Amino acid sequence: MGSLLLLCSCLLASLHFIEAEVDINFTTANQIRKNLNRTTSPCSNFWNFACGGFGNASEYVDNFEWVEDQFASAMVELFESHLGENDTQAPRLIGQMRSYYKACTEDMRTMNATHAPEEVTEWSTDPVNFIQHVFCRIVFDERSGVANNDSMHQVIQLQMPDPSTRYSSLRVLQLLQLNTSLRNHNVVKLVRKLQQLRDRYREENPVVYTWTYSELRQQIPNVPWWHLCNQFLAGQNTSKECDHLSFEVSDRDYIRESSQFFHDFEDYNAKHLYLRLHLYVLLEESQPRERNPKTCIHHMRAFLPLGVNYMYDRFVYQNREKDTFQLMEILANVKATFGKYLEANRLQLTTQQLAYVRAKLEGMQLKVGNLPEEKSPEFYDTHYESANFTTSNFYGNLIQALALRARLQHAGLPNPGSRLDLQRYYVNDNVRKARTSPFYENERNTITVPMEFLQWPLFDHRQHSVFQQSLLGAVLAHEMNHAFEQEGILFDAAGNESPVGLQIRESPAFRDAIRCAERKPYVSLKERLADLNGLQLAYDSFFGLDHDSRKFEYRPYAFEAEFSAPQLFHLSYAQFFCGSLPPVIAHDRDDERVNVSVGNLRQFAYDFKCEESHLPPCEMWRPNVHP
Structure with missing residues (x-):
């Protein structure tokens, strides 16, 4: 009797597990159908077909x-x-x-430009803070990073402020216009001159100079480096300790001229007002809007x-172990398929170049959650x-x-040699909005998947593999391909720039693949390449390299009666991008990303019975021979 009861309890547990599996898949498939816009043809605008109903189906953007x-x-x-x-x-x-x-x-409490909180006033009137903020935020951008040729060696990186800081400068000018008590023509002159210098000297790939502290002081003399060094070393500054620091300087001519201009600018009150307003804007941008x-x-x-x-x-977090297991399986599958791409060697790489790419592929790590190993x-x-x-x-x-x-960020700099402690490393970058989507770091050859991402509707460990491989698989494949696009290929398996990567990038076949991807306008070429190559890789990883949608009948799954397996794969992939189109930040618009990507996956036309394009698809690593 006890054995019978045990058997019954096991069967009930099994049935409950199956029901849970079916429920999450029915829920996912049902959400996909809710998001559809059936008035649009999938062949003419697949993003609109897959996502046009999202606004009516969801309360979220x-x-x-x-x-x-x-x-x-x-x-x-x-x-x-x-x-x-x-x-x-x-x-x-x-x-x-x-x-x-x-x-x-x-x-x-709220802030306003004329009556800032006492803490802001105290901070901006401190001479040390004045020097640090002016030169490390207004004139140039400073951050702690790792050397191009040694991904474990910490350096101080100096470069022109990012183009996004133009908004901050415009906001300062707006505050001057809105507040008569603040109006100062010299501040306007200061802001506009610095912006003109940035516009004049900005380059897509500026030369990077590696200098010692002494060389930096000689090359760019009009900056109070002694005070800044004191900040870098958290007050432990001596001449000897500063000398062991390494600097990587981009936009050298801009930093020289802007520093000279700021040094020679005689109106101290205007400089201080600009600092105070710039700090106000920084806090305004950093705090929650509401x-x-x-x-x-x-x-x-x-x-x-x-x-x-x-x-x-x-x-x-309740599912770390299960989620990690699933993600490791998905990435292993994607890496194995990319390994088959390398066997076909579409780019005709040399033995040395193939070994370089394989080492990078095999050494790529996955990190679930932005937490250190410590x-x-x-x-x-x-x-x-x-x-x-x-x-x-x-x-x-x-x-x-x-x-x-x-x-x-500067914590490791006082140590002789300034080596990065990977055991305690996590991403603590200068962003005002936390990352939710997975990201790849060239210097560490690592894909990090934030824990925020690992929630339904983006992921659930109970989902059928068609949902996991199409959405998360495509996202991981996208990030993985950042290691092999025109910028990422320069870094080897250890995260250091390598001449072998440069050889691959300059090879005729690689250049041809890039020219193909450039046929349509783009915001970021590396993102375009990761989109194209990532979807192709995810599709091949799920269905296999030798499948042919024109010959095989892919029946609908039990939880989805309408769409065949390949169609459901495409819909699940596209719905990662569903929602109101946000402002473009280093990526194409979401509709363009989806439509260009599926348009360069030749199986998509077979799967939805679309007219095939007269142009060959853009494929970089994928084998030449296809059905």
Whole structure:
């Protein structure tokens, strides 16, 4: 009798598991059908066909807002509960994060340009802060990175400010126009002159110079490097310690002339007003547009990534082990298919070049969640100890968070040799909106998948492989192909620039593939190549290199009666891009990305019975022989 009961319980458990599997797949297929716009032909505008109904089917702007909202809701529930308050592993980190969250949600003071909070005024009137902010944010951009020829050696990178900072300069001019008490013609002159210099000297691929501290002072003399070095080394500055620093300088002529101009500009009051307004704009851009519990979580994701991810991983995330297993399987499948591409050797690479690409492919790593490998409670508990967040002062906390991020980025510089500690490395970059989509780092040959991404409708470990391989598989294949496009190919398996990569990039077959991708206008060529190659790779990884949609009948799945397997694959892929079209930031518009990608996958025309294009598809690594 006991055995019979055990058998029945096992059968019930099995049936429950199958039901759960079917439920998530029915739910996913049903969402795909809801998003469709059946008034559009899939052959004329596939993005519109796959995503035209998203606005009516979803309350969110796009799928990213959807998963980010789920993440924020879970974290708000955590912060507003007592969970972790008596934690013994990382009590200080958790306490600091709770203090920052409380101030963000309860301190409702607002800023204005004429009466900034006291903390802002104190910060901007400090001479050291004045020097650091002027030269490290206004004149040029400074950050800690790794050397081009040694991905473990930390260097200080100096370059022209990113084009996106033009908005900040325009905002300063707007504030001067809106506030009569602030109007100062010399500030306008200062802002416009610096922008003119950026426009004059900006290059797509500027020469990078590697200099010692002494060489930097000789090459660009009109900058108070001694004070800046003191900031880089967190006050541990001596002449000898500064001398061991390495600098990689881009846009040399711009930095020389802009530094000279700022040095010679005689109106100190105008320079100080520009600094104060620039700091005001920085805080304005950094704070949530409208403060509430969820927007405060999104803000903290960007500025305190280790703390937010640590707490989510420990107290909220339930499926790390299952998700990691699934992702490793998907990436292994994608890598194996790319290995078959290399066997065909479409680009006619030499033996040395093939070995170079294979080593990079085999050495590529996957990281689930932007957390370091370090697991010790002490590391996490002391990571933010130099910050002094309070529960009542949001702007004071924000200024501390900005300074903290700079200190953490510079943390390894005082060490002789300045070697990167990979055990404690995580991405802590200068972004004001946290990354949700997976990303690839050339210097570490690693794909990182943020935990925020691993939620339905983008991913669920219970989904059928057609959904996982088409959406997440295509995303991972896209990121993987960043290692092999015209910029990524320059970096070897260890993350160092290599002459072998340059040889591949300059080879005739590689250049032909790039010219093909350039047939249609693009915002970023490397993103275009990753889109094209990524979808082709994901499709081949799922269906196999030798399949032929014209010969094989791909029956619908049990959870989807209307669309055949290849059609469902394309729809699932496209719906990663569903939503209102956002402003273009280093990518083509989402509709263009989808339509150009499927238009260069020859099987797509077979799968939807479209008229085949008279132009051959753009394929870089994919074997020449196709059905």
